Amino acid sequence: MTRSATSRTTPRPTTRPAETAVSSMSPDDLLKLDQQVCFALAVAARNVIGLYRPVLDPLGLTHPQYLVMLALWERSPLTVREIGRLLSLEPATLSPLLKRLEAAGLIRRDRHPDDERALAITLTPRGRQLREQALDVPPQIVERLGVRVEDLQALHASLSRIIAATTATD
Amino acid sequence: MTRSATSRTTPRPTTRPAETAVSSMSPDDLLKLDQQVCFALAVAARNVIGLYRPVLDPLGLTHPQYLVMLALWERSPLTVREIGRLLSLEPATLSPLLKRLEAAGLIRRDRHPDDERALAITLTPRGRQLREQALDVPPQIVERLGVRVEDLQALHASLSRIIAATTATD
């Protein structure tokens, strides 16, 4: 752990600002950090989604279904591909999910008039109406989380950076 | 905590800080997809795990399997329950996963000598040896992520708060 004397008095070749903090970190620490971040990300996501479960249960929605409904409540005729781009999900994942939402009477899966290949996913009246109940979800989650809003905002900012980095590179 | 502003002079019945910001949002914004922390969390986790896929593929591991191996590389005889506590996973999730690791020749699933109910999960020589290759995983991920280390640290701090909040409450 005790940094070897590599960068002692020498000018430090390519010191981008990003690396300033790294210079105080051993490669070992870097590995640990990465492992911890990926682990924390997976656990936090599972835990938070688990928090949604009892809240979404009365609405008859799972968490991914809830995200799809959020997208549709914002803009209603959407194709499968468009939903996939919004949520970073594969069409193969959405296809059965959308059928379940259709079976629940929340959406319609009609052929797109301009392009027979595509589907026009629209809300049914029941689907549109469900938004009323959904308005109560975020406050309940925030309450159950019991985390300061500033912390949530900080988390959101950090996550956005990661998402930008991982979707831009693709 | 610098919670100064909330303690005005009027007591304000049960205004926890969490609720002030949420209740002051317009209902429209409340359900906006792009400000849902849960959405960002889910997408970030999926993206990062997707980043691991090609890196873990040569090792023959999935991401959850990799996390289990990380736990075992740190401490080797572990029960299913103990792994579950470390990774926040249900025994029902781990049971088939561990059988796959056993089938891959990386672990052994022996009955625990002191308690016939429990399993003693141990590494095989091959499983222990795999650590060598795994040492190369985090640097590859950090490189592919292309994110500043400060951002990773900030993310880790935020996630830790969330995990603490969600596992303590259970």
Added chain:
DNA sequence: CACTAACAGTTAGTGCACTAACTAATTGGA
């Protein structure tokens, strides 16, 4: 001592998420 509680792990069933392989519609050239 017996018998019930609690506990460790497994199995069944549902749903998410991915890749690869497929069908059908559309587009763009040669």
Added chain:
DNA sequence: TCCAATTAGTTAGTGCACTAACTGTTAGTG
């Protein structure tokens, strides 16, 4: 014009993750 390449969505197959219901073991209590 016609036909190859692209595109939209579906299906099959693997694996993760959960809940509920189960088997078998241990431990606690009457």
